[in-house]
Amino acid sequence: MSNDSLDPRVNRLKLSDANAVIKVEEGENWNVYEVFHQEKRGAHHEHVGCVHAPDPQLALVFAKEQFARRKKCVNLWVVRSADILAFDVEDEDMFANNLEKNYRDASGFKVMEKINKFKQSK
Amino acid sequence: MYGGGYIFDEPNGKQLREEQLHDDPEKLVAFEERITRGEKIEPGDWMPAEYRRQLIRLIEQHAHSEIIGALPEGTWITRAPGFKRKLALIAKVQDEIGHGQLLYNAAETLGKSREAMINDLLSGKSKYSNVFNYPAKTWADVTVIGFLIDAAAIVNQVANAKGSYGPYCRALERICYEESFHLKQGHDAFIELATGTPEQKAMLQDALNRWWQPIMHFFGPPDKTSQHSEKLMQWKVKMASNDEMRNQFLDSYVPKIWELGMTLPDPALHKNPDTGRWEYTDPDWNEFFRVINGGGPCNAERLQVRKWAEEEGRWVRKALMNPTERRSLPVA
Numbered sequence: 001m002s003n004d005s006l007d008p009r010v011n012r013l014k015l016s017d018a019n020a021v022i023k024v025e026e027g028e029n030w031n032v033y034e035v036f037h038q039e040k041r042g043a044h045h046e047h048v049g050c051v052h053a054p055d056p057q058l059a060l061v062f063a064k065e066q067f068a069r070r071k072k073c074v075n076l077w078v079v080r081s082a083d084i085l086a087f088d089v090e091d092e093d094m095f096a097n098n099l100e101k102n103y104r105d106a107s108g109f110k111v112m113e114k115i116n117k118f119k120q121s122k
Numbered sequence: 123m124y125g126g127g128y129i130f131d132e133p134n135g136k137q138l139r140e141e142q143l144h145d146d147p148e149k150l151v152a153f154e155e156r157i158t159r160g161e162k163i164e165p166g167d168w169m170p171a172e173y174r175r176q177l178i179r180l181i182e183q184h185a186h187s188e189i190i191g192a193l194p195e196g197t198w199i200t201r202a203p204g205f206k207r208k209l210a211l212i213a214k215v216q217d218e219i220g221h222g223q224l225l226y227n228a229a230e231t232l233g234k235s236r237e238a239m240i241n242d243l244l245s246g247k248s249k250y251s252n253v254f255n256y257p258a259k260t261w262a263d264v265t266v267i268g269f270l271i272d273a274a275a276i277v278n279q280v281a282n283a284k285g286s287y288g289p290y291c292r293a294l295e296r297i298c299y300e301e302s303f304h305l306k307q308g309h310d311a312f313i314e315l316a317t318g319t320p321e322q323k324a325m326l327q328d329a330l331n332r333w334w335q336p337i338m339h340f341f342g343p344p345d346k347t348s349q350h351s352e353k354l355m356q357w358k359v360k361m362a363s364n365d366e367m368r369n370q371f372l373d374s375y376v377p378k379i380w381e382l383g384m385t386l387p388d389p390a391l392h393k394n395p396d397t398g399r400w401e402y403t404d405p406d407w408n409e410f411f412r413v414i415n416g417g418g419p420c421n422a423e424r425l426q427v428r429k430w431a432e433e434e435g436r437w438v439r440k441a442l443m444n445p446t447e448r449r450s451l452p453v454a
Contacts, residue, residue, distance in 0.1 A: 005423055006197065006257050006258070006259060007197040008200075009197075009200070010197070010423065010427060013427070013430055014430075015423075015426040015427065015429075015430050016426065016429060016430065016433070018422040018425065018426055020429060021245070022244050022429040022432050022433055023241055023244075024237045024240050024241055024244075024432060025237065026235060026237050026238075027237070027443060027445060027449065028237055028436070028439050028440070028443065029235075029236040029237055029240070029439070030439070030442070030443060031444075031447055031449050031450070032227075032230070032449070032450055032451065032452050034452070034453060034454075047454065048296075049224060049227060049292070049293070049296075049452075050227050050452040050453075051223070051227075052223075052236060054439075054442035054443060054444060055442070055444070058442070065216075065220070066220050066223060066224075069216070069217070069220070069300075070300070080450070081450045081451065081452055081453050082448050082449070082450035084453050086453065088166070089164065089166040089167055
């Protein structure tokens, strides 16, 4: 079919009829992988988003294109979104805790006070 | 502004469950309180059915706009004047496609599959930004798009980045960061033509004259004719009215056009010193609706090219597909 695009490349394509019905099947755009970005060696990998890919190797390739175009990046991780296990959002209250937690904090133990008291008592 | 005549269907043709048809009033109150407190809504959270549908519509059509928006510019990669402009244009077009991917992912967290969104684009059911239905006839058109269309998009995206839906906000933060380069390279190319030879100036002026109406259309119809946006504003889906964003754009960019000695084809365009707001001749809104409904100069070509890409790439996608794999939505 001929067409009169301003783009010479478009004019070379065999474009189908404007009314042609093209349907993409469910699954054709593959699976979702979560992407974790590491800014420098030794830093934590941070979740930055996701990509669609057919397997982990291509997910890494796409993740590099998508999330490492600009800022510094030394490594990426990808993992299938389906493999992420997370708590239910509704259960958030299980993280509510007793604010009185100096028994598990360094500041909860007054070592010097006791040493000074011991020294003064001599 | 990414609106249009989209009729909402439940994603992937699923039927709505009873609790999705009628929002639980107690949960609705708690939801609205969260938004008032400035909290972000995340994918697993309870949300009103209408909030979810409007967000899918907004984010999906924003994604389509990024992908279709790359077509008129991609056209010019082979003909960009000089190596530096060509490199910048390739980088920009790659960014736009990347932005489309980020936005599709954000929309997917709401339950509509990537394939369903692409099918709605190809069938014409889902819209994209109307400006991309106009042709980029000369290099000056690419310059006007790179400077002014990107500037207008940034005004909109910076506002939306403060919205209530977490995945959309996070996508927009990354997008805005990259768009700042698009705007700067567009401004740079614009200045080069505006301060260049008489032919370059004439070419730029011609492009400005042709693009001014689509740019005025960009933020959508005036507030006085826009429907039911109050609830969307309360839910922080829509962050500013069409007229507010248009005014903000004019305030920032008209002076940058005028200072270079270029003119705009609206003799009534001026800033009212008493109100601090810009006044202008209303663009032809019938033309806007005519183009959004398929009557523009490039609507057919844009979708034909997009369909061609889907058809020609299908064998690659199928060859790599693993049909037995368990699929899932993005988690955040």
